[in-house]
Amino acid sequence: MKELPYWAMKQTVPEGATPFDDCVFGTEGVEGWFKVVGKKLRIHVYGTNHMGDWGNNAKARKLGKMHGSSARVHRGAYAYAVRLTHRLGDLVQAADYIEISGHSMGSMIAPIFAFRYRRFKDKLWTIRLTGAVPCGDVNFLHEYRECGLNGATTNVRTLFDFFVHIVAPFMRLFLGYHQVGYVIRKKVKNPFRLMYNHRYPQYLEYHRV
Numbered sequence: 001m002k003e004l005p006y007w008a009m010k011q012t013v014p015e016g017a018t019p020f021d022d023c024v025f026g027t028e029g030v031e032g033w034f035k036v037v038g039k040k041l042r043i044h045v046y047g048t049n050h051m052g053d054w055g056n057n058a059k060a061r062k063l064g065k066m067h068g069s070s071a072r073v074h075r076g077a078y079a080y081a082v083r084l085t086h087r088l089g090d091l092v093q094a095a096d097y098i099e100i101s102g103h104s105m106g107s108m109i110a111p112i113f114a115f116r117y118r119r120f121k122d123k124l125w126t127i128r129l130t131g132a133v134p135c136g137d138v139n140f141l142h143e144y145r146e147c148g149l150n151g152a153t154t155n156v157r158t159l160f161d162f163f164v165h166i167v168a169p170f171m172r173l174f175l176g177y178h179q180v181g182y183v184i185r186k187k188v189k190n191p192f193r194l195m196y197n198h199r200y201p202q203y204l205e206y207h208r209v
Contacts, residue, residue, distance in 0.1 A: 047104030071140035077108035107132035130203035134177035153181030
């Protein structure tokens with residue numbers, strides 16, 4: 001089988017799940033799927049899938065303080081999190097247990113999305129990030145911990161992932177962004193394929209329903 005390029009990160013939508021796509025003119029936007037089982041809501045957010053997404057990724061300058069918070073986050077990821085809130089907000093409020101995962105760009109959107117619902121203390125969260133890059137400043141990290149979300153977050157990374165080991169440190173050094181969650185390190189067969197090791201299939205086992 002011909003190998004897909006590293007940016008081909010989509011997977012087949014699981015049985016019983018509903019895909020969502022709010023792409024603007026088919027060039028950039030939040031893509032993924034959700035599945036409701038009783039009071040449980042499962043959400044997955046894809047990584048970069050369109051050329052237009054790269055423009056949004058580049059909007060790394062910190063957003064002004066979020067409402068009711070001193071945290072500042074990645075401007076582009078926040079814009080996508082707001083759009084996802086508009087799409088799935090009613091489902092989140094109706095659920096008792098929410099599990100959200102995100103890969104690459106999706107790993108920036110997922111924690112911001114969860115953080116926006118921090119006032120709902122009665123909800124249980126599981127946040128699973130793969131190939132993650134940091135999305136917020138030290139205040140975001142502190143407040144993410146204080147509201148209990150950090151303990152519900154796993155941050156899975158391969159040992160040789162270009163974005164995790166080169167882009168993420170750059171963002172911390174020059175933008176002051178910090179990773180969230182507990183780190184799980186995953187071994188890979190070929191450590192020299194830095195882009196390949198970031199591909200979605202390398203993390204697929206962590207996103208199965």
